[in-house]
Amino acid sequence: MPEANPFADPLRFQRRVPECAMVIFGATGDLNRRKLMPALYRLAYDRRLPAGFSVVGVSRSQLSDDDFRNRMCQAVKDFSEDTAFDADVWNSFSRGLFYVPGDVADPGLYQRICAKLGEIEQKRQTGGNVLFYLSVQPSYYARAAAGIGESGMARGNGWRRLVVEKPFGHDLASARELSAELHQVFPENEIYRIDHYLGKETVQNILAFRFGNGIFEPVWNRRYVNHVQITAAESIGVEGRGSYYQETGALADMIQNHLLQVMATIAMEPSASFQADSVRDERSKLLRSIRPMTPGQVVENTVAGQYGPGRIGGKEVPGFRQEQGVDPRARTDTFAAVALFVDNWRWAGVPFYLRTGKRLPKQVTEISVHFHSPPLRIFDGEADELTPNLLIVRIQPEEGISLRFLSKRPGRGMKLRPVSMDFNYGSSFGERSPSAYETLLLDAMIGDATLYTRQDMVEASWQVVEPIETVWRDDRHEPAPYEAGSWGPAQADEMLARRGHVWRQP
């Protein structure tokens, strides 16, 4: 048990990150340049990183430490959206950046990384703590983990953790296989599977909203909730990732991970504490309670769509099959809508509608909880004016929570009108929200896995998604076309209409 720090001031100081080094595999890649390095620089700027914090970049390109520092400097300048570039902070931070060139398949690479880490541990007092970050193609995950293990780097003077990016397999079997390979080197509690959606402030705020307040829990169940909608819409197309995307599709790319995690957060049972495993146990239980579909139910409760050409913002945009790198006969789902049911006492019979897609009218992610109508209508009015209560959790772009309820219009008579009570994250807490990667990297360094996905959650998600994929991959199945810039195929509207529901337009 380390001795208490006499200088600690938890009321004012941020959570402290222990001294450590981070090894980034794929350090010259897009993810590192666009997300990881700007996030690390911002953490340094906000004085969240320990003095000796170091990064060892690993990639195939032959670069010196200085070349790597220069490239990362440019990346920080190009991709830090809301952080001023401060030369003094950068110079101090960049002294901790190192580079080791090599191929992930080459065993010699790991020996060189190991030697570099030993050197850093001595010079920069990193205490032997190392965070390995696999920012490489998923097909290299197992090889990189094995290399780390064979070189002895998975154990050392301090803690050793491994961060992996999605996809965690492309189906249940491959997810299990990957997990087994990673577990040969790292135990489950040292593997951090990153899902950047869970790092978003509003997703975390769902937990605060549900379990920090006493007034919502009593109505958070089938007696009061009619249905729930979760929408993650993107206005962009595949943006040069056509060849990758046509192998994945919207269901696997978004619903299998991000949206099911969001659904688990909105629907899980209260956890006994805010300890990582306690929260993750409840998320996992919820995911396991989602009813897997039979092939007949897949037809009834899911819609796959694919965008065709259209006009957005006055410009012609190509259809998916016309995108660069995409097979002109590809049957990939660029839109997916599913109706899921949770088999537990709280949610039995309540549909959870999840939809996501590319080339939709705008970029928006939100959850809407639709409550039942009052049992008796005592006021006159048009049906669409007497809308039931609605709770909206906006995840992006304008993070916040709104509650819609009916109010009397001023004047004579009893005419009702829906009004909205808004909580807006940006206006209530004017301070800047950290990016999802800042939050998640910091959590991994601190050892807080609450916002990371555990293997049982990955498997539970695949158990939900795989029966749908099996039907969708059948040669007889064709995704429904929709016009770019629309809210998806008409079949998605019909799917809700069968239960008397309509998609909320965000």
Add this chain to the structure above:
Amino acid sequence: MSTALVPDKILRDLSKMWASLAHSEGGAPSGGVLRACSLTLVVLAAPGEDPVALSEILAALMPMHPAQAIVVRLGGSDTPAAEVTARCWMSFGQRRQVCSEEVEITAPENGLDDVVTALSPIVAPDLPVILWCRGEQAMEAASFGRLASLATRVVVDASQWPDAKPAIQRVYDLARHAHVGDLAWTRLTPWREMISEVFENTNYAGRASEIVRIHVVCAGKAPVEAYYMAAWLSDSLTQAGAHFELQMEADETGGMRQLQQVELFAGAFTVKLMRLRDTLAIEMDGVSRCINLPQSRDDLLMSEELDILRADPVFERTLQAAARLRIE
């Protein structure tokens, strides 16, 4: 619109103002504005304080902590009066204006008693009330205690007062009756956080007791910040069981009155923090690091204080230690 200092009248004016903000210029209901209020901030302006400068501070502070702001100016008029306005801003990328209300009260120099009576009914119910006292004169008024008792917390800036030791004593006296914050203490957060971080490192954890000498250097006559730093270090090290010598060095010829450098000497290691322009550098056993030192602007300092709506135990302990500190 200026009005008499009558709470009901002020509240009616505020209601009218919010109703008018919900309507567009043509009189038809518009999308409205988002009304935001997370606390009441009562600002007791310093005598003769530039209203424009204070307004700019509040404009910068409000998006961070939307509040009902009540600005009190004593000596600004012969009869007490109040004026209500809205302070609105458009958050980046958002569609609706966010507004918070502001009441400016002017009263004769000896009119604090009337102001305190009027304040109680107009502060936002159920929310914290923070009193920001920007001058020391008003603190001498007989009714200042009543005003402080309305507040969840009182914030001062002792570094604005001429002599450090009496200033600390005054803050200490105030803290016996209210939860107090001091912007002079807030300025030290980045320094303190960096020192604390050193002792989070496994190589140094538990080694604070080895420190034998503290050296605090400041430019100009020793400011309140230097005393607070010395007191905090002394108190923390005493708790850790260290036996140390405290030295404070003031370079009275040296420009702006501020903390310049802090050094902690142990037999086996030294920790040195230095202000370098707008950055703070730390050196420790050959490892150095430089961080961006936040600007010492009142809105930023106050924003940190508004995050604390209760007692601040570390500051309270430091304040006691500072009041006891004997340094020549």
